[in-house]
Amino acid sequence: MPAFMRYVVRVVTMSLAGLTAGQVAAEQVVTVGAAYFPPYVVKSEQALHPGLLPQLLDALNQLQDDYRFINRPTAIARRFTDFKEGRNDMAWFENPAWGWQGIDHNVVDMGLEDFEVFVARSDGGRDQGYFEDLQSKRLALYNGYHYAFAGFNATPAFLRKNFNATLTYSHDSNLLMVLHDRVDIAAVTRSYIDDFLQRHSQYAGQLLISQRVDQSYRHKALIRPGAAISPAEFADMLERLRANGELAKIFEPFHITVMASATDNSVTANATD
Structure with missing residues (x-):
């Protein structure tokens, strides 16, 4: 290859390399x-x-x-x-x-x-009034989350003392505890309920979802x-x-x-x- 052509190829190659480097840097x-x-x-x-x-x-x-x-x-x-x-x-x-x-x-x-709501097991004549008094219920909550009904106080000792709360690191576990009557109510987002029921369609119709919204x-x-x-x-x-x-x-x-x-x-x- 003539010297001039080698020079042109080298210049073009360096220019393309510089362009690529510039794009990456940007x-x-x-x-x-x-x-x-x-x-x-x-x-x-x-x-x-x-x-x-x-x-x-x-x-x-x-x-x-x-x-x-x-x-x-x-x-x-x-x-x-x-x-x-x-x-x-x-x-x-x-x-x-x-x-x-x-x-x-x-x-x-x-x-x-999105909305955070309360979920209970659909059981007999249970209706929306079931969600009015939380302090008399056994709650399943996610450890570290801030809930409006608790004044956004996420301290585990506070939640256990005032709301008889079981704290977990699994929303699935919280809903399953509700379904198996180990707790009375779980607090979860409305979007999560949809996700849960997509994965566990066998539980369709077994959950009572509150009209009460904990927080928007x-x-x-x-x-x-x-x-x-x-x-x-x-x-x-x-x-x-x-x-x-x-x-x-x-x-x-x-x-x-x-x-x-x-x-x-x-x-x-x-x-x-």
């Missing part, structure tokens, strides 16, 4: 904490679907090339430390009242709404100050997914309401409440 990684919270974050061995958080990650990564969203496993109690120490840039499907007080964060309204989950995304992505950028991405129907495709099969638009996309910087 794609900034954003880590999202993934704490068990079905059907948003599920245990693979129990699920018929990958979880809603991974599906939203994929949709965001297909939407744009500036950021690459990845999930990083964490735990309900550990997620606060992981966020503060920078191991995770974001926490999704959150509420600032769930233990985030005093931790600096920015808030983006995701425009997604108007899901928020929390962003660590100093993260590569800004709250405004993330809010814009969610609105694009809302507009193209991807949010509805992911969430509506689980009866999670996709709002027409996020009512409050304002950003709260360094929030402490």
